[in-house]
Amino acid sequence: MTVRLSYENGTIRVEADPEGDNGAAGADSDAPARGGGLPPLPGVETDPRSGTGRAPAHRYAAIRRALEVAGVPVDDRVPAWEPAGSRAGDDGHDDAELALSTDYDLREYQAEALAAWHDADDRGVLELPTGAGKTVIAIRAMVDLGVPTLVVVPTIDLLEQWQRELETEFDVPIGRFGGGEQRREAITVSTYDSAYLKAEDVGDAFGLVVFDEVHHLGGEGYRDVARLLAAPARLGLTATFERPDGAHETVAELVGERVYALDVDDLAGDHLASYDIRRIEVELTPEERERYDEKQGTFLEYVREAGITFETGEDYRKLVMRSGTDPRAREALLAKSAAREVMMNADRKLERLGDLLERHRDDRVIVFTAHTELVYRISERFLIPAITAETGAKERREVLERFRDGTYSRVVAANVLDEGVDVPDANVAVVLSGSGSEREFTQRLGRILRPKADGGRAVLYEIVSAETAEERVAARRR
């Protein structure tokens, strides 16, 4: 018996003793029902639609291993990334020639992390603090394996950053899915969003996939990215593997277990700069206070009457659902959002920001806020370059480059810069209107934990409005 494996739109099609395509009458290449006679294989189920066996593509490596153990001959048509043979030249990519090299020398902990990953059959997650050089490890993994690689990242900024680093390091064109461009190369960088949309198309094109900020795979939609790719080698990178929602278990199944972890304290003062946190409270102006109390009051009144307690996130969702049909619920939600806006946009926050900009005239400052409109207010008021989801790829690249080369010493950004974007040498960060998520907070911190040339301490300011829900959010972090 021979088992044929082929890749079909995010799945592995498994056929025992398939007939030749030009065989007996009726051998329409994908018509005949020959699912029977298969040995039990991991993840493979009988598909009545095609009359064959089928498994999600991420099971490919396990299926190959099981067939090998069982000693069954395999006609493997899955990898479009393997040179010559059955699939040679069908997409114009001459993958056989992918020979990569790098000049990076790994630091000791980086080499340990990489070895642990290789030991786990080139699968698994490395947990390293932001700034610990995860990119360098991934680059070395690509060189070691020498197969076409897809790098999946959460934001456009990380997309730009990976593309730039890979272009610098490797003498091959770097492909890109995301930010308005869809170009595949042997080494390709993609956003999670683009990868979600393209997974079925390109799932057989890469032998290695690198998930940057791998905890994103916990999201229901994004986990499809890992499910539908056949790549046997999988590398996950993150600063925070464990998640309260248990998503890390999904990640472990799709990418592999955590094979290496390094604490931020292990690095601080060594490779990372030490830092201070300063919290600044501002009072609302009397007008703002009045408006806030009014809006918040409308909201609270409805909530009290409707008996909503907000003990769980479910309650908020219910309120949102109710607002679709109940005008009063909608009014309450609009009031809540107006109250939040007052608090976020408090004038005195901008005054205090002005003070900080004055104090840090000679420093390199990044300002963060969750609200796009506030980003633009700050940009217009202090004439600071802005980066938001609205910013086009070209201008985004220009702003970051100019920040890097010192043309600009300030940048204001919406949360698009949240994760792992490499902005070297910023030593002051100001966070306006942050939310209470632990993960977000540490990653923002990571931004300024870059070693500074003169060894000076980095500072993180957090500006919050006093006596508001926002203040409680900030307090909860401590």
Added chain:
Amino acid sequence: MLRKDLLRVSRAGGGYRPRFVGRERRPLAAKVLGAFESTVGEPRSAVTAATDALEAESEDFKLVRGLAALVERECVFEARSTVPPPRVRRAAFEAAESVGVADESDRTRAIDRAADRLGVGPAVVEDDLYADRERKEVLVDADVRWDPDALIEQYNLSLAQTALFDATEIRVRSVDPKALVNAVKRLRLMYELRRTDDGRELVVTGPDALFRRTRRYGTAFARLLRTVAGTAEWHLEATIDDRGTERTMTLSGSDVSVPGVEPVAEPDFDSGVEADFAARFRGLDLDWTLVREPEPLATGTRVMIPDFAFTYDHADFTLFFEIMGFWTPEYVEKKLGQLADVEDVDLLVAADESLGVGEAIAARDHRVLTYAGTVPVKDVVDVLREYEVDLVAEAAAALPESFAPDDDAVALAELAARHGVSESAVEDGPFPDHELVGRTLIRPQVLDRLREEIDDGASLSAVEERLDAYGIDDASATLSALGYRVEWEGLGGGTVREKEASPEDG
């Protein structure tokens, strides 16, 4: 398709039904179109304010937003500025860098410096700094292709598509199964054929659906709906994953259509041979109805859609009909393969004689006739006649030996329909209790009574009324049987006269 947060559905009674809108929303649709037309030349923020105002006055803000979203997509917005905004920003930020802006006076100096550099006034710098932001773009064209009715039609289609985003599986029947199957393949979905009481339907899912319930293929289902809704008759049932609860949504042509698209009542012909055959066959008056591309038939794990089906008008019987024209050897191989695996149905194949495949088809247990040039309708009719003889005999075998309906008068057609057979199966009787007058069975007593009731010289309309009362609508045959004739008066009524004895009456 709309954004998911604009979906409006009713879950009344545990169902899942998009809240479609009808003509009663015409005024609202007109207002939404008007809001865009009246804000041409203004920035997007003003356009949004105009539609927000409609939201406030309507009790259904999601409907307003949905309509507005559809219209906005058809409009053209443009960034307007004196200097390209990215240039303004570069100049302003560079100037700010050298000044070090922390307060208002710093800012003024930086703006002035940037204005000097660009050779424009400071106000231009202020205005153009972010003139390319979406909310500052200007509405330049609101010439939308929909009138209020078409907007409502588009809204309903978009709403149904949006509801399908959360579908995990759909089941479809359509009068154009070939277009359906092609669209399923094009969208890289998969199907299975399922027989139901209402005919064969395609169960459509995606590859990964084998392993888990997934909404991944929702957008593909939504695209598929556009193909399905472009036909005159269709039915779609979707399994919806409504935040973990499984619900069923049913859609049909009475809910959703495609604006500006004439629904396909019958698929296009693949070849002149087929079109020619259909035209000639339909010219005949037979007890068979010709259906173009009927339901798909299962063949292996795929489907075969025969070119035609003949359905017998008096019984539940279908003969499928496939025309194999001259084509490539690969095509012939594929067809023969399909014919070998097709499910057990009555199938007639007309094969071009140059193919030389007659025997091969017969070997696959199908009736075959060969043709050259055009398909001979007569040969096909002969085959149908054979089936008809069997069907009539079958029906006759189930009929009583004589017909004695309770009615005083009943048409043969009605009697045949009651037994589910053609008139020819009942017309020979015997009818122990009735006389056959024309094509109507009438009790002799009724005829006697009528003879007494009808006077020479009565008006035709009065007589027809009497006949009607007995359930007789064939007046002329009945009058003739009773020995009357009608004396016509112009184009209006007539007068009933006793027939004069004619030589034939002797």
